[in-house]
Amino acid sequence: MSSRQSQKDAKRESFEKEALVHLDSLFRTALRMTKNEGDADDLVQETFLKAYRFWDKFEKGTNCRAWLFKIMTNIFINNYRAKAWTPQTIDLEDVDDDFLFGQLSALGPPEDPEKQFFNKVFDDDVKRAVEELPEDFRLVVVLSFLEGFSYQEIADIVDLNIGTVKSRLHRGRKLLQKSLWDYAVKNGFVKEAAK
Amino acid sequence: MTCEEALEKIYDVIDNEASEIDCQRVREHLDHCRDCTSRYEFEEKLRAFINRRSPDPERSDRLKKKILECIDCDDDSSLPRRRCSFRFCAVALSAAIALIICIISAFAVAKFYRHKVYIYPFERQHMQREANLLSGNPSFEEWISARDFLGNDLQLAVDVNTTGHELVRVGSDEILGGEFAHLRFIDNGVHISLFVGAAEGVKLPDFEPVVLSEMEYYKHVCGQCQMIYWISGNVITIAVTENKGFDLTTLFPVVRPI
Structure with a gap:
């Protein structure tokens, strides 16, 4: 014993x-x-x-x-996972890779909109933006951004091939940037740049 | 390296996935390109920003303590002495449940209490022991090792390829006073548990017999939950799901004793 x-x-x-x-x-x-x-x-x-x-x-x-x-x-x-899970289709055609950066730099000096953005958007907003990502993207984004896993490690964890991981991460990034930007505009942290 | 090439590699560099040569080349480009540098810095900042941590030491201490406590009682349950008392508990539990069912049906009280009573032994104690099937869809070899793991005289042939049910978990449970193999399936988002064990001595009151041309089974519906069982030879199979609309008879061909 x-x-x-x-x-x-x-x-x-x-x-x-x-x-x-x-x-x-x-x-x-x-x-x-x-x-x-x-x-x-x-x-x-x-x-x-x-x-x-x-x-x-x-x-x-x-x-x-x-x-x-x-x-x-x-x-x-x-x-x-939500029981009634259905694959979501997302149209990202009109979102650039560096959407948020593009929007912010279009605002230009003198107030340094980038700095303003990071000062005004809070943890809660980031949390919300991450949580609003569709599940498949969210998992990959969290494993990469928050946990710092490599593409290969993520592929092993979620049983996907590395190409799918990369493309989900890429699209997750775009969605995240878009949602943070929309949030910042909605709350008046930044003024939308004139097109 | 042009700006276009550099931007293409920028995420790989930020994610620490670029080769050393690529890293070097991107950094060389950044050294003399202000525009790309500010993009790079922005992406890096964004990543760091999202990664901002808000640790709550009190919370994780509490969780850790809880986990260690669970581990200790999990450990104990693998000792023979405790296993006996587990078996005793299961028998006592089923007796108590049978009693409760009688009382409740006698007084014809609200249906969902019966629902709870039935669900309890299946859901609360499920998967006391579980095979090492960490991947979603077990391979044949994994399944074979799971079968060894079940370790009793019961050998099952599980046919998951022809029916569209996905086998997600395999384990064994002590329910209704006996040892049952527990197989968890998912079919279009519907979770189904199959309990397969020796038919002898198992009593399931309140089930209505249904006779199909090819076989006979017994059905019980309570709340949103439905259960059926069928007996072939000396083996009983109980199928449980919380979806009332699901046709459990599609499970007939999935498991057969060999």
């Missing part, structure tokens, strides 16, 4: 040291994906419990953080 107990303790200790340290990071992403703290709590908790059950199977020394994110993404897709 005591050897079993010490085995258990060792497992718990290594799990705490290697896996649980990523809790903040997982929670941040969970929050962006589920959009509410209660669900994010549950999602993270479920992820760690599942991870703990399979901790013996996890190859120590490989990328633990990516492994945890893969588990979480799977749970999210299977259990939390």
Whole structure:
């Protein structure tokens, strides 16, 4: 019994040291994906419990953080994703790659609109813009922007090929810029440039 | 490098995905092009801006504590002593549930309490043990290892290719006092759980028999939830979904004991 107990303790200790340290990071992403703290709590908790059950199977020394994110993404897709999910079609034809920058620099000096923009748009607005992204884009954008995963890591986590990851990231960026700009105009942080 | 070429690579550089040579070339271009530099700086700033963190140490401490507590009780449940008490709990639970069902039906009280009573053993204790099927759609090899994992005398052939149901999770549960294989499917967004186990001793009150030309099954509807079960040989299969409109009989060919 005591050897079993010490085995258990060792497992718990290594799990705490290697896996649980990523809790903040997982929670941040969970929050962006589920959009509410209660669900994010549950999602993270479920992820760690599942991870703990399979901790013996996890190859120590490989990328633990990516492994945890893969588990979480799977749970999210299977259990939390809006049930009546339908693919969304988005028309981005008229949005340039650097839409926001283009709009802001069109305003020009003297007040330095860029600086003004970053000073006036708050965390909440960014949070909203990210949360308003369609789910498929949001997941990829969050994994890249917030978590700093590489294209290849994201491809492994969400089971997509790297080309799809890049194109979703690209379109997610465009959507994000457009939504931040619309928000800034709506709230009078910047005045829309004359066309 | 022209401005056009540089801008094409700019996101790769910001995302740390560009090759060293590309990085070098973009940076050389940025060194003497003010226009591109300000674009680059803007994108970098935007990325950093979105990445602004607002840590809440109290919250994550609380969550961490909760997870560790769960882990400890999860651990305990794998000890034999606890497993016995788990089994006892399951039996006691089903007895209690049967009693509650009797009382409730006797008084003909609101339907959704019955709904809750039925859902409870299926949903609250689901997937006590789960096979390592982390990917959405398990391969044949993964399925085979899942079958080993189930570890009892029950061997199942699962035919997911012909029916359009996607198998998403595989595990086993103790319900109604017995060991059941638990298979979770998704069909067009509808979640379906199949519990497959030994028919002997399983009692499911309040099910209406339905006789089809090819087979007979039993059906029960409560609230938005519907359940059917059918018995072939000494194996009972219980199908549960929370979607009343879904035709559960399409699950007939999915699982058969071998």
